[in-house]
Amino acid sequence: MVDLALVLPRKPDERWELAKQMGVTDAVVHPLEVGDGKTTWSYDDLLGVRNWLENDGLEFRVLEGSVPLTDRVRLGLDGRDEDIAVFAEFIRNCGRVGVDVICYDWMAGVRWARTAVHVEARGGSLVTAFDADDLGDGPAPPAADATREEVWEAIEYFLSSVGPVAEAAGVKLALHPDDPPRPSVRAIPRIVDSVASYDRILDSYDSEYNGVTFCQGNFAAMGVDVPETIRHFGDRINFAHFRDVEGDADAFVETWHDAGPTDMRAAMDAYADVGFDGPMRPDHVPTMAGEDNSAPGYHTNGRLFAIGYMRGLLESIDEADERRHAGGRR
Numbered sequence: 001m002v003d004l005a006l007v008l009p010r011k012p013d014e015r016w017e018l019a020k021q022m023g024v025t026d027a028v029v030h031p032l033e034v035g036d037g038k039t040t041w042s043y044d045d046l047l048g049v050r051n052w053l054e055n056d057g058l059e060f061r062v063l064e065g066s067v068p069l070t071d072r073v074r075l076g077l078d079g080r081d082e083d084i085a086v087f088a089e090f091i092r093n094c095g096r097v098g099v100d101v102i103c104y105d106w107m108a109g110v111r112w113a114r115t116a117v118h119v120e121a122r123g124g125s126l127v128t129a130f131d132a133d134d135l136g137d138g139p140a141p142p143a144a145d146a147t148r149e150e151v152w153e154a155i156e157y158f159l160s161s162v163g164p165v166a167e168a169a170g171v172k173l174a175l176h177p178d179d180p181p182r183p184s185v186r187a188i189p190r191i192v193d194s195v196a197s198y199d200r201i202l203d204s205y206d207s208e209y210n211g212v213t214f215c216q217g218n219f220a221a222m223g224v225d226v227p228e229t230i231r232h233f234g235d236r237i238n239f240a241h242f243r244d245v246e247g248d249a250d251a252f253v254e255t256w257h258d259a260g261p262t263d264m265r266a267a268m269d270a271y272a273d274v275g276f277d278g279p280m281r282p283d284h285v286p287t288m289a290g291e292d293n294s295a296p297g298y299h300t301n302g303r304l305f306a307i308g309y310m311r312g313l314l315e316s317i318d319e320a321d322e323r324r325h326a327g328g329r330r
Contacts, residue, residue, distance in 0.1 A: 064103030095169025
């Protein structure tokens with residue numbers, strides 16, 4: 001069954017203790033930042049974080065965020081082989097310390113895009129939003145020169161290079177959808193924006209180690225039926241973000257986990273039906289009373305609510321299964 005997880009800091013603070021008090025022991029860790037703005041994870045970095053977490057009763061399950069994957073790789077530019085070699089060694093290091101999943105993305109130039117972070121939701125809580133009309137023109141980054149065909153070639157080349165490395169290391173790759181899932185953002189081509197695109201990516205290297213980060217909000221913004229799409233991908237889902245949005249890829253608002261348009265119980269049923277037993281974390285939670293909104297979508301109180309809601313859904317599924325097995329008797 002689903003393993004509930006939380007994004008936790010690399011060093012202990014009250015969030016580690018809150019996670020354990022909620023019964024969550026699976027940690028999702030974001031990358032190290034170094035002085036030049038790039039990211040790096042040496043073997044000793046990974047080992048140190050794993051040991052610290054394990055010594056406190058937590059398990060380092062997923063590494064996600066700005067992992068060492070450059071736009072030279074995403075766009076197929078000169079020098080990509082050198083950068084792919086760095087990423088391949090990063091995969092090996094994750095395998096050596098027992099990290100199960102690497103969550104990565106294929107968004108060159110402009111990454112995750114939001115145009116509002118103070119949108120009022122239930123009870124005065126605050127959520128984030130995106131509206132393409134508010135994105136602005138801005139200067140075109142170098143990535144805007146790429147074509148969709150070049151970006152497709154780049155990801156297929158990347159997967160043919162690192163797929164065997166991931167298999168040998170026992171580390172599952174989990175590609176995050178484009179956020180927002182649009183064909184382009186500020187003229188930069190995007191390709192991870194539909195179920196059909198994912199099918200092509202998964203087919204390009206057909207292995208359980210080439211899989212999906214099923215970010216429900218992004219799939220909802222694609223306009224698909226979320227439970228049906230969970231069943232479509234099945235065992236190729238290696239990691240899940242439990243969230244919802246109202247709107248589409250051109251304009252959407254994040255929602256409370258229990259107040260969006262997606263049937264979240266049906267989504268959990270779909271994960272159970274496909275036998276998903278990987279890590280799942282709540283994502284993009286509302287900022288609640290007493291929080292300063294300095295990290296929109298990632299404050300603590302909303303995550304506490306989300307974990308309780310997710311656990312309730314999972315328990316209701318378990319109870320329904322028990323009743324069925326008992327022939328309807330309580």
